């Protein structure tokens with residue numbers, strides 16, 4: 505059963521990238537039903553637009569109006585000519601977190617943490633070195649979340665990604681283990697074919713089964729699909745309620761195990777059931 509909230513209890517089913525250079529998309533994003541937005545200054549912005557995008561994004565964030573959506577700014581790497589200026593510009597911005605691209609080791613986070621002293625950091629997990637160092641990166645004291653960069657990872661691996669993503673599963677699992685061991689949120693990578701609703705739904709289902717909190721998205725048409733896939737279904741909610749009731753009844757009778765639909769229900773299943781109901785409530789409250 506996947507968690508669908510960040511460590512602060514907010515749903516994180518749908519996390520939409522918006523290029524920081526696209527003013528109309530930025531302005532309209534206040535009305536989109538995404539749980540979180542990644543305002544991108546990195547790969548979605550062309551080199552000659554970087555400075556304008558930084559100014560535009562700072563203005564849009566200052567205007568506010570994003571409600572409960574988590575506002576995450578993806579800066580350029582500090583090894584580029586824009587990274588330091590990005591970090592300085594958003595260190596005190598009306599944002600909830602700064603997302604650091606291509607994190608290879610905790611030292612990459614230390615460098616940004618120094619420039620951005622007051623905001624939580626998130627890490628893009630998208631290089632072989634980063635994946636191999638996932639446990640150390642996840643333990644960084646300023647880190648609150650990880651985002652899988654499956655496009656860059658596939659590129660770095662020289663992988664040909666096919667439905668089912670067998671080529672990427674080891675990397676995805678290593679980051680999931682690292683994030684869960686450290687209580688971080690973790691969001692799955694993007695699905696590039698933004699007009700293929702069926703393909704996206706299948707990949708969301710896979711990510712949810714694996715344990716991701718949600719999916720990063722590149723187009724508004726993908727939001728409802730991710731919101732639906734990463735929310736507990738009515739059947740799951742109903743089962744969770746029956747499990748809790750059955751276990752309470754068994755406990756009152758002095759038994760440590762109940763049986764629901766032919767399956768055992770123990771303390772740990774009740775804990776999962778309670779967590780699922782809490783997530784469903786958090787989603788209902790956010791909507």
Ligand SMILES: CC(C)(COP(=O)(O)OP(=O)(O)OC[C@H]1O[C@@H](n2cnc3c(N)ncnc32)[C@H](O)[C@@H]1OP(=O)(O)O)[C@@H](O)C(=O)NCCC(=O)NCCSC(=O)C[C@H](O)C(=O)O
Nearest residue numbers: 521522523529544547548630653654655656694722723724
């Ligand atoms: C993919 C796109 C280039 C498609 O854009 P477009 O052709 O404009 O699409 P539509 O005409 O269908 O758009 C319809 C309306 O929706 C708005 N729109 C489009 N995309 C977004 C968006 N991402 N956020 C908000 N709003 C959006 C359009 O403005 C239209 O509105 P209107 O004008 O009122 O009709 C485009 O979707 C796009 O640029 N997507 C984001 C691409 C991106 O961010 N890429 C970088 C992140 S992926 C990545 O790098 C992950 C990681 O690092 C890795 O390595 O894997």
Ligand SMILES: [Mg+2]
Nearest residue numbers: 547630653656
């Ligand atoms: Mg990338």
